[in-house]
Amino acid sequence: MVPSIWEEAAGLSALEQMMQGRLIIGSNVGGLAEQIGDDGLRFAAGDSAALADQMERVIQDPACIPILGSRARDRARNIYSLERMLQEYRILLGRL
16 A cells, blocks of 8 residues: 555655555555556545545455556556666657
């Protein structure tokens, strides 16, 4: 769980867990929300009832844990792969 209440450029703790194939429950704010996308569970920042609802969802349906964990790992590996990062830098540098 990453219950941040302010925007982060990139939630590294969430990314580390995603790379390990773990389910992420995080605030729907800033870069954290972008990292999680649809491959984890999100809730409105500061809304403890919504966080509890997401936690309850996992308790009621534990089968979602490996499914969302696998999707999170795939997402993180795709977005932050060395090949993609190098391609993005090539594009950026080509514009200069």
